Amino acid sequence: MRDLLDLIFEAVLNAVLEVQNYTLHCSRAFTNLFHRPHYLQETLVQMDIIGVGSLTIICLTGFFTGAVLAMQSAKSLQSFGAVGLTGQLVAVSLVRELGPVLSALMMAGRNSSGMASEIGSMVVSDQILAMRALGTDPSKKLVTPRLVATVTMLPLLTAVCDFIGIFGGYIVSRFLLHISSALYWSTVYHNLTYNDLLEGLLKPFVFGAIVATIGCYCGIRTYGGTQGVGRSTTQAVVAASILILAVDAVLTRIALVFFR
Template sequence: MFQVLFERFVKGKVLAVQEFTDLLINSVRHAFTRPRYLVDTLVQMDVIGFGSLAIVLLTGFFTGGVLALQTYRTLSTFGEVGLLGQVVALSMVRELGPVLTALMVAGRNSSGIASEIGSMLVSEQIDAMRALGTDPLRKLVTPRLYATLVTLPLLTILADFCGMLGGAVVSTSTAHLSSAEYWTLAYQALQFEDCFQGLTKPFFFAIIVALVGCYFGLHTTGGTEGVGRSTTRAVVVACVLILVVDFFYTKFLIATGFF
C-alpha cells in the first residue's frame, strides 16, 4: 500500500516537471511562429508590470530604509557608518531587489494568473477557445510569459533605485551622512558583476512567476473551490521556487568564479 502511494506520488511529481517543461518550451516557441497576440502581451505588461509598480516601489523603498537602519547600528560600532551606501547598494542590487520584487510580483500575479486561467478552465472558456480555433497556450500563456520577462527586470531596476533612495533617507536623517557621500560610495561599490547578477536573476524569476501561475491555472480541478486551491498553490510554489532558484543561481555564479 505504502509502495503504491509512494510510486503514485513520485510519478505525479515527475509528470508535473515534464508538463511544466513542456509548457515552458511551447510558450517560448510560440513567440516565433504565427499567430502572435501582441495586443494581449501589451495588456499583460500593463496588468503585471504597471499594476505591480506601486507595491514594488514601496517594498524597495522601505527595504532599503530598514536595511540602512539595521546596518547603521552595527557599522557605528566600528566607526564605519560611511559604508552605509555601499552596503545598501550591494544588498539591494545583488539580492534584495531582485528577490523581493519577484516575491511581490509573484504574490500579486502568480495568484492572479492562476485564478484567471483556472476560472476560464472551470467555466469551459478554455474548451471554447480551442473549439473556436485558438491554442490556449499561445493566447494565454505566451503573452503572460513575455510580459513578465519584459517587466520584471524593469521593476527590479526601479526597486533597486527605491531601495537605495530609502537607504539614503535613513543615512542622511539618522546617520547624518551627507547625501553626496552616500551616493558616491553606493555608486562606486557597484561593479559589473553585481549588476549582471542582479539583472539576470529577474529573467529566471519571471519564468517562475508567469509559468507557475499558468501551470496551476491550467491544472485546476474541482470547480470554484479548485480555483481557490490553485491560486494558493501557485503563490506558495512560485515563492519557494524563487528562493530556491536564487540560491542555486548565486551558488552557480560563485562556483564559476564569476564574482
C-alpha cells in the first residue's frame, strides 16, 4: 500500500515538474521576442517549411472534410426536407470548428513531429551543447523562430482549409446532391457571420503556439539516443493533438459566451 502511494506521489510530482518545465520553456520562447538577437532569416525559413510545406496536406484535408461533411449533412437534412441548407451547415461547421481543429491536428502530425525529431537529433548528437558552447541560445535560435512561424502560418492555412473545404462541399452538393450553385453559395454567404470567422481564426493562433512549443519541448528534453528521438517524436504528436482538442473545448465554450 505504501509502495503504491509512493508511486502515485512520484507520478504526480513528475507531472507537476513537467508542467513547470513546459511553462518555463513557453515563457522563454515568448520573452525571447523582446530580447536580441532575433533570427529573422531562420523565422522566414521556418515559415516556408511550416506554411508552404503544409499547404498540400491542408488543401487535401479541407477538400475531403468539406466533401464528406456535405454528404453526411445532406443525409440528415433530407429527413427534414432541408437539403438546400447543406452549404450553411458545411460552412459553419468548417469555419467555426473543423477547419481550425483539423488544420491544427495535421500541423501537429507534420510539424510537431518534425520539430521534435530535428531538435531531438541535435540533442543526442551534442549539437545543442555545441550551439551553447559557440555562444548561441538554442531557445532563441530554434524555438522562437518556430513559434513565430507556426503562430503566423496556421491561421493562414486554416483560412485556406476553410475555403477549400467549402469548395469540396460545393462539388459534392452540385454534382452528387444536385443542389444549384446559387443556392449553395448564397446559403454559405448569408449564414456565415463575422463572429464565426472571428472564432475560427482566433483558435489557430493558440493551436499554432501549442504545435510549436510542444514539438520543440519534446525535442529539447530528448534523451537516450535514436530510440529517444523516436519516443520524443511520438510524444510530441500525441501531446500536441490531445492539448489541441482539450484547449478547443475550452475555447469553444468561451467563444459561445462571447461570439454567439
